[in-house]
Amino acid sequence: DQQVKQNSPSLSVQEGRISILNCDYTNSMFDYFLWYKKYPAEGPTFLISISSIKDKNEDGRFTVFLNKSAKHLSLHIVPSQPGDSAVYFCAASADYGQNFVFGPGTRLSVLP
């Protein structure tokens, strides 16, 4: 049973609009979350993180929201750019970053 789910395998967004990528988890012990992105010919690279003591973390165009009661987090990219086209992975840890469980990824395509 997947502990970290990303139910949308793909998403297409127009350039300049907001991209919202969703992630759901089942383990209430998860206390630290990451978003990764993966470009062609590269491994996944770290994008942004959030710990369970927060409900929002921003870094430039990227904002991650955490709803602990719903066991849901989302990544907002505003405004979306064609260079953001990649596969985005959500990952969760139950021991504050010691070990991670990864979701299957969502492919984002930002159209010019």
Place this chain on the structure above:
Amino acid sequence: DTEVTQTPKHLVMGMTNKKSLKCEQHMGHRAMYWYKQKAKKPPELMFVYSYEKLSINESVPSRFSPECPNSSLLNLHLHALQPEDSALYLCASSQSTGLNTEAFFGQGTRLTVV
């Protein structure tokens, strides 16, 4: 089978030892990755193999030596490590290194260098 299997789960080694970490997948994936993760930090990419050839080496010291003997196996050979190399070493695989590929991660090997 959608698993990436890493062995051993835990490893303690001295600074003069030589050891190897192993990663295996049987999903037909042609891209495999090694990551190093320190406590409370996100994993950092070390190496990428694509079609059994090393395609990315993220300036990793030569005391870490990757090897991809076939499309299902990825090894990380360790020699003369330092205590600061103690970390969780994660392996991942994907169909290819292309855009539309899902990546699967193993559970990692917890390495302690003494």
